[in-house]
Each structure stands twice: as structure tokens, then as C-alpha cells.
Amino acid sequence: MQSLSTDKWYRAILQRHSRRQFNGRKLPKELINGLSQFSDYIGAQIPGARAVVVTENPEKVFKGAVGSYGKVKGAPAYVAFIGDMSDPHIYEKVGYLGEYFILEATAQDIGTCWIGGFFKPDVVQEQIQVTDKEQVLAVSPLGFVNKEPSLEEKLLSGLAKSHKRKPLDSLILTYAQEPLTGWVSSGLEAARLAPSAVNRQPWRFSIEDNSVKILIDDNRNTFHIPKRLDCGIAMAHLEIAAKHYGVQGQWEYLENPEVARFTAV
CATH class of the missing domain: 3.40.109.30 (putative nitroreductase (tm1586), domain 2)
Structure with missing residues (x-):
């Protein structure tokens, strides 16, 4: 990946925390456009993998989704991470591309959370164009969050041991x-x-x-x-x-x- 702002992304690695509860504020149009342009930039460098920012009915994608951090609430947008399944290395490519997107969003004070198993890919495919060879492999809600996680987030994060890392x-x-x-x-x-x-x-x-x-x-x-x-x-x-x-x-x-x-x- 060519570097746009490595120092910014490095700081985001240290700052990033998974967030699923958002304050409901809409993301400004210029911020959405900027993230979409960044998606195009990274997608052009990693053939077979791409990210698409979506603002249409994100609640339908996450409805009923719980997972380790509880339900997604109040997100005004989300990003879908999509891969061409004919590529034998597509999973690692989508993870690599997706994390660059996550860190770029984090650097702009946008809350995110990788979700790979608790979302509705069929709803995503109704909202964006996906080819016969492609599959939606993961998503992340996008939105503004309160500085301090909610009590529910803290409790569920503790139960999931989300901040514990192996030596x-x-x-x-x-x-x-x-x-x-x-x-x-x-x-x-x-x-x-x-x-x-x-x-x-x-x-x-x-x-x-x-x-x-x-x-x-x-x-x-x-x-x-x-x-x-x-x-x-x-x-x-x-x-x-x-x-x-x-x-x-x-x-x-x-x-x-x-x-x-x-x-x-």
C-alpha cells in the first residue's frame, strides 16, 4: 500500500477501539465523500478487494445482530468489505484493505467495529451492486460516538476480553x-x-x-x-x-x- 499518511494510521492503531453504539448524528456529506474516495484509492491498489460506503438503512443490515459487543445502535452509515471469491488470497486481501479503511475512519474520529458474522449480507446486496463472483465478507458501522463507551459497551467489552492480548x-x-x-x-x-x-x-x-x-x-x-x-x-x-x-x-x-x-x- 502506498503511503498517504502513515503516522496518522499508526496513531490510529493505538487509539482504535471497537464501538457499536453511536450518538445518531449524521456524517457530513464531505466526510462520506472523503471516505468513498479513500475506498476507491485503496481498492485500486488491491485487485479483487474493495470497500463501499453505504448510507441507506444501516439498521436493516444490523437488525438483530448482537455479537461480543452487543447490538449496533444509532449508526448513520456503514462500510461493506467485498471480495472476488475467485482470488485464492481474497480473505487476507479484504482484511488488509478493510483495516486501512478502519484506521482512516478512526483517524477522522469516526467509530467503527469489524463485524464478520453478525450481519445480513443479503440486505447489503440489496443496497449495493455485487457481481456473481463477489461476496460481502464483513461490514463495519460508521458514525460518531461519545468519548466514553456506554455501560453496556464496557460490560460486553469486558466479557469479550477485547483488550487482552497474548504475549x-x-x-x-x-x-x-x-x-x-x-x-x-x-x-x-x-x-x-x-x-x-x-x-x-x-x-x-x-x-x-x-x-x-x-x-x-x-x-x-x-x-x-x-x-x-x-x-x-x-x-x-x-x-x-x-x-x-x-x-x-x-x-x-x-x-x-x-x-x-x-x-x-
Whole structure:
């Protein structure tokens, strides 16, 4: 991903929290247009994956949806993350693209929450155009939130253990060298903070010479949400942190159970 504002996205990694309860204020038209333009920008760089901002009846998409953080309430808009299912790496691509969008929204003080299992894809497909090869893989509500989460959000967030992260050493399978330093250390810490379905944190890391490889822990896609999508989110975090440290890199997609390798260039 070419960099528009890496520092802004890096700060958003540290600031982002999943929010499902919104204050009902409409998003200004210029903000909606800006997010749509950003969606076009990132979609042009990742063939097969795209994001679409929707303002039409978001309540229908989330009606009855609960999940770990409770019901979505008061969101004036949402974003749909869509993938071409003929692409063998589409899940990680959609996670990667989607997290860049989430971080851009976070940087503009817009509340978001990844939702991969508790929404109605058939309703989304009534509101936007989806080709025969495409599938809506995830969505996120979009809207303004109160600074402090509601009591319900706090309670459900605590029950979901949403802020607890596994120690980094438990996620690293192999080391090329110890201790971790430089962009590798920064990148892995950022990847560790990535959101995932029910906070399952399925990513594992292998440290190689001048590169980091991401793998999944196993092939059990709990809650009917592919773990490779979660790993795509971690890919975005790792890349942004590396760029924040001053290191550019390239991704190489790999075969199951490996996901992708980031190599500094």
C-alpha cells in the first residue's frame, strides 16, 4: 500500500477501539465523500478487494445482530468489505484493505467495529451492486460516538476480553535472531494489537532474515469467519508500523497455513 499518511494510521492503531453504539448524528456529506474516495484509492491498489460506503438503512443490515459487543445502535452509515471469491488470497486481501479503511475512519474520529458474522449480507446486496463472483465478507458501522463507551459497551467489552492480548513471545514460532529490534519489533507489536473475531488472535509469526512471515494457528474457522481475514488485518498493522519506523517493504502471498511474507526493501 502506498503511503498517504502513515503516522496518522499508526496513531490510529493505538487509539482504535471497537464501538457499536453511536450518538445518531449524521456524517457530513464531505466526510462520506472523503471516505468513498479513500475506498476507491485503496481498492485500486488491491485487485479483487474493495470497500463501499453505504448510507441507506444501516439498521436493516444490523437488525438483530448482537455479537461480543452487543447490538449496533444509532449508526448513520456503514462500510461493506467485498471480495472476488475467485482470488485464492481474497480473505487476507479484504482484511488488509478493510483495516486501512478502519484506521482512516478512526483517524477522522469516526467509530467503527469489524463485524464478520453478525450481519445480513443479503440486505447489503440489496443496497449495493455485487457481481456473481463477489461476496460481502464483513461490514463495519460508521458514525460518531461519545468519548466514553456506554455501560453496556464496557460490560460486553469486558466479557469479550477485547483488550487482552497474548504475549508476543507466545505468537512467534521461529526467530532469525534475538532480541527483536528495529522495525521487526515495532511491526510485531502493532500486529499484536490487531482486532480479530472474538479476539481469537489467530496469527503466528516467523522471523526470517529481513522479513516477517505470518501464519494461522490452525485451520478451524470458528464463528464461520476465516482466520485469514484476521491475518490480513494484522498485515496492515505490521506494514504501517514498519513504515512508521522508516522501512518500506513488499508482501508476498503464501499457501495455507502460511498467509504472507513482508520483506523490507
